[in-house]
Amino acid sequence: MTRLEATRVIVNTCREAAIVASLGHPAYDLFAAGDRPRNFYTWGSMGLASSIGLGVALAQPDVHVVVLDGDGSLLMNLGSLATIGLLQPSNLTVVVMDNELYATTGGQATPTASGADLAAAARAMRIEHAVTIRTEDELIARLKPRAPMFIVAKVSESKPTAKPSLDYVGIKDRFMRALGNPEC
Amino acid sequence: MTIPAKAPSAQPPGWAAGVCAGTFAAGIRDVVYVPDNPLSFVLAEFERQYRAVRLILATREEEAFGIAAGLYLGGRRPAVMLQSSGLGNSINALTTLVVPYQIPMLIVVSMRGDEGEWNPVQAPMGRAVRPILDAIGISHVTIDAAAAAEQVQLSAAAAFASRMPTACLVPRLVTTS
Numbered sequence A: 001m002t003r004l005e006a007t008r009v010i011v012n013t014c015r016e017a018a019i020v021a022s023l024g025h026p027a028y029d030l031f032a033a034g035d036r037p038r039n040f041y042t043w044g045s046m047g048l049a050s051s052i053g054l055g056v057a058l059a060q061p062d063v064h065v066v067v068l069d070g071d072g073s074l075l076m077n078l079g080s081l082a083t084i085g086l087l088q089p090s091n092l093t094v095v096v097m098d099n100e101l102y103a104t105t106g107g108q109a110t111p112t113a114s115g116a117d118l119a120a121a122a123r124a125m126r127i128e129h130a131v132t133i134r135t136e137d138e139l140i141a142r143l144k145p146r147a148p149m150f151i152v153a154k155v156s157e158s159k160p161t162a163k164p165s166l167d168y169v170g171i172k173d174r175f176m177r178a179l180g181n182p183e184c
Numbered sequence B: 001m002t003i004p005a006k007a008p009s010a011q012p013p014g015w016a017a018g019v020c021a022g023t024f025a026a027g028i029r030d031v032v033y034v035p036d037n038p039l040s041f042v043l044a045e046f047e048r049q050y051r052a053v054r055l056i057l058a059t060r061e062e063e064a065f066g067i068a069a070g071l072y073l074g075g076r077r078p079a080v081m082l083q084s085s086g087l088g089n090s091i092n093a094l095t096t097l098v099v100p101y102q103i104p105m106l107i108v109v110s111m112r113g114d115e116g117e118w119n120p121v122q123a124p125m126g127r128a129v130r131p132i133l134d135a136i137g138i139s140h141v142t143i144d145a146a147a148a149a150e151q152v153q154l155s156a157a158a159a160f161a162s163r164m165p166t167a168c169l170v171p172r173l174v175t176t177s
Helices: A003-013 A025-034 A049-059 A071-075 A079-087 A118-124 A136-141 A168-178 B014-025 B037-049 B061-073 B091-098 B120-136 B145-162
Strands: A018-021 A039-041 A065-070 A092-098 A129-133 A149-154 B030-033 B054-057 B078-083 B106-110 B139-142 B166-170
Touching (some): A003 A025, A003 A136, A018 A049, A025 A039, A025 A092, A049 A065, A049 A079, A049 A092, A049 B030, A049 B061, A079 A118, A079 B054, A079 B061, A118 A129, B014 B106, B014 B145, B030 B037, B030 B061, B037 B054, B037 B078, B037 B106, B061 B078, B106 B145, B120 B139, B145 B166
Parallel strands (some): A065 A092, A129 A149, B030 B054, B078 B106
């Protein structure tokens, strides 16, 4: 399963979800898999996708929030797992696209290539539903919001084919309107 | 999802009561924080007088700004409260998310390294707080104990009107008086 294939599965399965993508390849693939108003593309703030998603989930408890993170990105903000484990937002699903690479920066190996286990880290931080999966069927089976869910999707790198706009304020405005929140 | 803070039993100092009153009056109901000694008075006052305010603990300041950004995207008016040393942990979140996406929030900074500081390790960042905020385009005010409520409310109102974050710096001479 490539990262783009996994991203397509998520977009096609979680049609109503708000999706927050980490910068670089996860955001590029989300755009390529299906640009939609409920997508929030980050262009910086490496590591913070799960924190942004947590904030949206706390603000909108009736909206399923899906985070598309990277293994290298999540490793910059592992404390986020403790915060999610503390708050237990039942509408938050974090998917780590684990290609075991810093793919956006040239393909350097991350610690997950040597066995660092992010799902085990999530369980240790009280995110009970934390799994590592390798197939589309396994991914689909875990995308229903019922408890904080942490999915490490082992994916192969796929060369991105498109990028979202650099209109940061436009990305924000469209996302907020799609959630029914004019700026407040 | 409210995280209990350690509550000092005495009445809050005036500046802390003012920070809470100004925050609440600006319509803020979500405060993301990384703890700090002076801020413990603010957190305790929220717990005592403002039960509608949700206090959200973050493990690190950069994470706090990410959570606050998400809260705003979800339709809430957030504040981040932190110690000035933690502003150094937050620069990337501010410069590549909060500022360019124009995500407003109130930032309350408990100052270290300014007048009255006992630990010199805090001094370099203490000196750098205002130049850093100026350089990245975040306006700031320095809180006066007697005017804290009004200053905080006006600062937050300016943030949400202009869709940019604003910072309220609380000096040690205020928090330790």
